Amino acid sequence: xxxxxxxxxxxxxxxxxxxxxxxxxxxxxxxxxxxxxxxxxxxxxxxxxxxxxxxxxxxxxxxxxxxxxxxxxxxxxxxxxxxxxxxxxxxxxxxxxxxxxxxxxxxxxxxxxxxxxxxxxxxxxxxxxxxxxxxxxxxxxxxxxxxxxxxxxxxxxxxxxxxxxxxxxxxxxxxxxxxxxxxxxxxxxxxxxxxxxxxxxxxxxxxxxxxxxxxxxxxxxxxxxxxxxxxxxxxxxxxxxxxxxxxxxxxxxxxxxxxxxxxxxxxxxx
Amino acid sequence: xxxxxxxxxxxxxxxxxxxxxxxxxxxxxxxxxxxxxxxxxxxxxxxxxxxxxxxxxxxxxxxxxxxxxxxxxxxxxxxxxxxxxxxxxxxxxxxxxxxxxxxxxxxxxxxxxxxxxxxxxxxxxxxxxxxxxxxxxxxxxxxxxxxxxxxxxxxxxxxxxxxxxxxxxxxxxxxxxxxxxxxxxxxxxxxxxxxxxxxxxxxxxxxxxxxxxxxxxxxxxxxxxxxxxxxxxxxxxxxxxxxxxxxxxxxxxxxxxxxxxxxxxx
Numbered sequence: 359x360x361x362x363x364x365x366x367x368x369x370x371x372x373x374x375x376x377x378x379x380x381x382x383x384x385x386x387x388x389x390x391x392x393x394x395x396x397x398x399x400x401x402x403x404x405x406x407x408x409x410x411x412x413x414x415x416x417x418x419x420x421x422x423x424x425x426x427x428x429x430x431x432x433x434x435x436x437x438x439x440x441x442x443x444x445x446x447x448x449x450x451x452x453x454x455x456x457x458x459x460x461x462x463x464x465x466x467x468x469x470x471x472x473x474x475x476x477x478x479x480x481x482x483x484x485x486x487x488x489x490x491x492x493x494x495x496x497x498x499x500x501x502x503x504x505x506x507x508x509x510x511x512x513x514x515x516x517x518x519x520x521x522x523x524x525x526x527x528x529x530x531x532x533x534x535x536x537x538x539x540x541x542x543x544x545x546x547x548x549x550x551x552x553x554x555x556x557x558x559x560x561x562x563x564x565x566x567x568x569x570x571x572x573x574x575x576x577x578x579x580x581x582x583x584x585x586x587x588x589x590x591x592x593x594x595x596x597x598x599x600x601x602x603x604x605x606x607x608x609x610x611x612x613x614x615x616x617x618x619x620x621x622x623x624x625x626x627x628x
Numbered sequence: 629x630x631x632x633x634x635x636x637x638x639x640x641x642x643x644x645x646x647x648x649x650x651x652x653x654x655x656x657x658x659x660x661x662x663x664x665x666x667x668x669x670x671x672x673x674x675x676x677x678x679x680x681x682x683x684x685x686x687x688x689x690x691x692x693x694x695x696x697x698x699x700x701x702x703x704x705x706x707x708x709x710x711x712x713x714x715x716x717x718x719x720x721x722x723x724x725x726x727x728x729x730x731x732x733x734x735x736x737x738x739x740x741x742x743x744x745x746x747x748x749x750x751x752x753x754x755x756x757x758x759x760x761x762x763x764x765x766x767x768x769x770x771x772x773x774x775x776x777x778x779x780x781x782x783x784x785x786x787x788x789x790x791x792x793x794x795x796x797x798x799x800x801x802x803x804x805x806x807x808x809x810x811x812x813x814x815x816x817x818x819x820x821x822x823x824x825x826x827x828x829x830x831x832x833x834x835x836x837x838x839x840x841x842x843x844x845x846x847x848x849x850x851x852x853x854x855x856x857x858x859x860x861x862x863x864x865x866x867x868x869x870x871x872x873x874x875x876x877x878x879x880x881x882x883x884x885x886x887x888x889x890x891x892x893x894x
Binding site: 570571 | 723724820827835841858
């Protein structure tokens with residue numbers, strides 16, 4: 359493909375506009391068209407088959423529910439996302455601190471690192487009710503549960519990053535008599551940032567899952583609570599509208615983390 | 629800088645540490661440093677697990693059954709769809725962004741909806757857990773199939789291998805490590821999905837036991853159920869690791885530095 363395109367470009371000058379249009383068509387129009395087609399088919403099907411709204415509301419009904427309840431939904435989703443952000447900050451702190459300890463002390467690393475790997479494989483989601491017992495039915499239990507669920511990818515990312523720091527840089531620090539703490543803060547941590555962000559992106563989705571699940575199990579407010587309430591009242595359109603709001607907010611948080619990653623990469627690595 | 633610790637050290641130290649922590653935990657609870665309403669003593673929980681085994685057995689089996697079925701369905705569907713996406717370019721262009729978006733969405737929030745759709749039965753659990761476990765498998769399969777070394781593909785074309793031959797003898801074998809890592813994530817997500825749907829429908833299964841025990845403040849029963857869930861999770865994860873080793877061994881791949889258990893999801 360590349361050879362032909364190249365020679366064609368050499369002969370005929372402004373082919374790029376066509377290529378750009380084609381790229382636009384395949385990258386933007388195809389996916390959007392696919393989603394639009396799916397929604398349209400669902401709408402037509404649910405109208406034609408007269409599916410009861412409890413079972414499957416037509417997309418238009420979901421849109422109506424979305425706009426009718428926009429302020430309530432945004433309030434609950436806002437509460438949830440606030441908890442998500444706090445939980446993410448907590449798990450960042452825990453994850454990086456643990457990774458730093460593991461890097462500084464080989465004994466602690468050998469003692470505890472395998473246990474954390476084991477903990478990671480265990481389905482921790484089952485702990486949700488336990489956190490309610492520990493912290494009571496409030497946002498504290500959601501925060502604890504979400505942090506417990508999501509700190510591991512950050513720990514893994516930070517450890518991978520610390521270990522990948524170039525040997526030469528560490529040797530230079532050693533030659534300059536930098537303490538291992540200084541080496542960690544000034545050399546290893548900046549070098550580990552890209553890996554750390556890879557972990558943080560995974561953690562973001564896990565934080566959202568943790569908070570919402572915590573709200574399923576016990577809450578007085580928040581989008582998880584709203585969904586459970588709507589499910590109890592069989593308001594399927596409201597469930598879907600709540601999910602859309604939650605997804606939008608979640609994508610914003612994820613986007614912010616991804617933007618932070620790009621910024622850090624630019625500043626550190628040009 | 630860390631040197632690699634010796635193998636005995638890497639295996640024995642964590643085991644001893646684990647034993648020590650369990651004993652410390654037991655001691656702390658029996659001497660009331662920690663209230664037994666917060667953490668059940670490990671040996672008490674083990675005793676409860678042994679005593680209530682007859683009651684728990686059907687719930688354990690229900691969870692195992694649902695998890696296995698979910699895993700099989702979602703891995704079959706995921707791998708087949710991944711292959712389709714690999715072959716059918718316009719389909720891939722249309723669907724891929726939606727798949728990535730679904731991968732990011734908090735799909736857990738849909739659990740109650742699946743109950744509305746499928747009712748309070750195993751079908752809703754299978755559908756929900758499958759829905760959760762499916763996406764990482766598709767994406768990993770697709771990524772693996774597309775990541776074949778171009779040099780290999782060029783070589784195959786120059787010896788006139790047919791596209792079918794290339795697919796079955798080059799692309800698929802080289803995609804196995806990535807597909808298996810997708811399956812590992814899928815396995816943990818399958819268990820997660822099954823337990824969450826047991827939370828929501830609360831009818832049978834270990835998730836139901838946990839919720840039931842927590843509302844009765846029977847912390848030792850809760851820890852017994854948690855222990856079973858952990859065992860099941862570890863066993864299934866180990867089974868996928870074993871499957872990976874067997875497949876790679878049959879393909880004649882080098883086994884060193886293969887398994888990275890840290891990449892699992894929740």
